[in-house]
Amino acid sequence: MKPARFAYHDPDHLAEALALLARLENARVLAGGQSLMPMLAMRVAMPDHLIDLNRIPGLDGIVVAEGSLRIGAMARQRRIEDSPAIRAACPLMTEALGLVGHIQTRNRGTIGGSLCHLDPSAELVTVAAALDATIEVASATGTRDIGIADFPLGLMTPSLAAEEMVVGLRIPLWPAGHGACFTEFARRHGDYAIVSAAALLLPDAQGRIARVSLTLGGVSAGPLRLAAAEAMLLGEAPSPALFRAAASCCAGIDAMEDPQAPAWYRRRLATVLVRRALEQAWARTEGVAA
Amino acid sequence: MSESRHIALHVNGERREAETPVRQHLADFLRGTLGLTGTHLGCEHGVCGACTVLVDGRAVRACLMLAVQAAGRAVTTIEGLAAADGTLHPLQQAFCDHHGLQCGFCTPGILATLVEYLAENPDPGAEDLRIALSGNICRCTGYDSIVAAALAAARALRGEAA
Known part of the structure; x- marks a missing residue:
């Protein structure tokens, strides 16, 4: 249960991470690691390069604004679960998070990681679909939005190109009283x-x-x-x-x-x-x- | 040769520095490199919870974090729980008193989970504790003693008679 060898990259800036992702062959992005680390340990995934996003500031913002919620891809599941603003504005998200793995995995696991891993049973993917979320994707050449309905291509396969990564999601909030x-x-x-x-x-x-x-x-x-x-x-x-x-x-x-x-x-x-x-x-x- | 890095971190309040292969997970680093074998490894793929340690006060699975990711962070393992004079932490004492250890293999991970959980939930019910501990698997399957010990520890931490 030890990962195969890989080159480790831990960039400080998103632009640097995207440039690495564009340049390197067989690279994987490491977010919270709660799915990718087991896959590395079991050698289901054997990337030559691991690009760790954990040192990049600004990817984990949570913003509840008028009528919409934006969550950065690197926001930890536990932080989203504990956010009073999300509990008030988007209680579906809070309730679902209580069922995502365990306290120990939610302390590291991220919302972007869960969306990209795209397990058929992943609570956060189901929540994103229920709330008509838009996934924000970035690459070295630009950004684009993907509606959640178009995000899964097949079993555990998001519609992302090799040089793209998810940077956040936007959710239109339901009115008070729902x-x-x-x-x-x-x-x-x-x-x-x-x-x-x-x-x-x-x-x-x-x-x-x-x-x-x-x-x-x-x-x-x-x-x-x-x-x-x-x-x-x-x-x-x-x-x-x-x-x-x-x-x-x-x-x-x-x-x-x-x-x-x-x-x-x-x-x-x-x-x-x-x-x-x-x-x-x-x-x-x-x-x-x- | 596998790529490696020199890292510095705090472990149980003490500054430690060492070389680690980049693909080595935190649990192997604690056990093999630092000799802190109180952190146990069961499944090594994030299911059993035996390797749970505290990183900056948060319970995490040490097999699902690379050692290089712990650079600059504060890690607490089971070795760091008792007081400097050897007095057991209230959780350790309660687990002794209530036969919560049983074979003891899963105990370090359970205690790390409970340190964080009881700090945030000082007065939990038995059912809350079972959910909080759902990520820690006990092969002895004696969860009743574990929950009883955790309830007693919560009482002790609140300053009530155990």
């Missing part, structure tokens, strides 16, 4: 979830659903937005029957199968978790009678 819930099923607390569900609901003045977002993690290579269930809920008055009907859309999803769980089990879990997430998210909305 309710959110992130829930998942894992064999042990902190394990990658078999299935996770994220729900956001915004009530209108009449207590109907003015806006809805429903996303599943762990069922396919990337997060799965449940457009049909969202359409079923929009404009309706919430009720247990409505939430059950919307959740039953999960019975028809194309769920993946792996040694951990068969597809039918993932569909069953998804149905239950979506119903629970909807009920909990609605209970957390404000401004309407429950």
Whole structure:
């Protein structure tokens, strides 16, 4: 369990890191190391060059501004979890972070690292999809934005060129009064979830659903937005029957199968978790009678 | 020859300097280079939590951090927990009193995790502790004694009778 040899680079500036990434062959970027370090130890990853971002200042900013949230790629998961501003403005993010690995891994792990590792069950990827995040990418030749829907190319493969790195993400905030819930099923607390569900609901003045977002993690290579269930809920008055009907859309999803769980089990879990997430998210909305 | 670097850091309050291969993780550096074998290695890929140490007061997995990344930082290992006169830290004492060590292999990592956790959560419930310790695997599987010891340590750290 020792990494193969690599040349180690720890630049002080982003421009220097991007220049190295453009110039060096078979280079990997090291963020918090909570996924890449095990991959190096098991020699699943054997880069010739490791470019450590941990000495670069300014990549870890958290800015909650009018209507939007921006988080730098190197922001540690624990810092985001503990941010009172994020808890107030984006409670879905805070709730999901409590389920990301363990305290020890969240102390080092970064949001950018989690997005780029792109595990199908990664809570932060599911949250980014639920919130329609935009991923900010930089290379030596410039910057570009990628919508989260276009970010996963396939299993654990982000749509990044070899010379590009993620530098941050932007999230449009939901209005005050919205309710959110992130829930998942894992064999042990902190394990990658078999299935996770994220729900956001915004009530209108009449207590109907003015806006809805429903996303599943762990069922396919990337997060799965449940457009049909969202359409079923929009404009309706919430009720247990409505939430059950919307959740039953999960019975028809194309769920993946792996040694951990068969597809039918993932569909069953998804149905239950979506119903629970909807009920909990609605209970957390404000401004309407429950 | 593997690339190596000379690093300086503080370990248990003492300034240490040494040469380390860049691919060496912090746990191997503490154990092999500095001779601090109280930090244990179970899985070496971030699952078991045995190698947990404190870096600048935060519990981290020492197998998932390169030794070169610890340059300039303050590391606390299990060897740094007791007072200078040998008086055990309240966590160490509570783990002795409540049979929380069992075989003892996972204990250094558990104590490092709890030092940070109890500083931030002085009065946790048993269920909170089980979640806080979910990243530390005990092969003896005797979590009841570990949780009982942690609750007793929390009481002692709050100044109440254990």
